[in-house]
Amino acid sequence: MIPKVRLLEYEIPFTSPFVFNVGGKRKTFITRQGLLLHWLFGDQSIYTEIAPLPGFSNETLEQCKQQLLMLNSSDFSASASPNHLYPSVRFAIEAAWYQLEYPLRSTAVRSCSLMDKNSECHRIKTKAGHQSIENDVLSLKSVLAQLLPHQKLRIDANRTWKIEELETLQKSLNTSQIDYVEEPLKCFDHYQPNGLPIAFDESLRELDPQKPVPEIFFTAKAWVLKPMLCGLQRTIKLAELARENGIACVLSSSFESNVSLEFYHSLAQDLELTEEQGLDTLKYLEQDLQPAKITLREQTVAMADCKEIARLC
Structure with a gap:
């Protein structure tokens, strides 16, 4: 089965400027940027995220975007091997098929x-x-x-x-x-x-x-x-x-x-x-990308805008 997949991008403000070590230099970020894949498996809708972390991921967000735009429809099928993809792109594809088999639970775990x-x-x-x-x-x-x-x-x-x-x-x-x-x-x-x-x-x-x-x-x-x-x-x-x-x-x-x-x-x-x-x-992060399915915040926040970039398949 090959689902329908849309590529979207987002930008969420940090609650205060955040510093990451990028290439040996401390760099300040005021927003968190990333990509979303919106999957439609028939009438079932699933979102997965591509958000390489500056200073920690080897790939950049722009590299992920370009890789996704070059993929074929078959790359989004359950039988596709994603090993050649950037880790964050691979994660987003694997997570969609995982959630199709194991839907999200409704409770949170204890966090540090x-x-x-x-x-x-x-x-x-x-x-x-x-x-x-x-x-x-x-x-x-x-x-x-x-x-x-x-x-x-x-x-x-x-x-x-x-x-x-x-x-x-x-x-x-x-x-x-x-x-x-x-x-x-x-x-x-x-x-x-x-x-x-x-x-x-x-x-x-x-x-x-x-x-x-x-x-x-x-x-x-x-x-x-x-x-x-x-x-x-x-x-x-x-x-x-x-x-x-x-x-x-x-x-x-x-x-x-x-x-x-x-x-x-x-x-x-x-x-x-x-x-x-x-x-x-x-x-x-000041905003969410979609209404919460698991309660992780003490209070609700505004939803960030997501812009569609392309329909991938």
């Missing part, structure tokens, strides 16, 4: 609170590594001191520390309050089990999917998976491998709209993920 020290969530996530290790230690001590007894901290360093700095961190902080440190090291070869819980994110995306996962990855406490950045089927396979090996699996959003966030909440339930998921980014 992103950069909100006043939250009562069980897991709080904070960024680190963009200052000296001494200042990182002071900042993290301050955050840890404010945690409630039931809370633990997730620290995302985005590969900024040397092994010596990670050791300084371990000696300086109360590690019993730390859930894990995500991608702390600049040099992957320096990873070794040292008692501090580690999570892998970017390193997982860089693995060759045709080769076995190296043993060092199985020493981690958690794998953080971004479906928009590695594709849906690859995400599912890694989540299943993590579960088989007793590793926590956390789906992580990439500042997508409510279209993808609702899908991730549903997917986490399909995969029976029990950890607090990394899905607390919708609060940074």
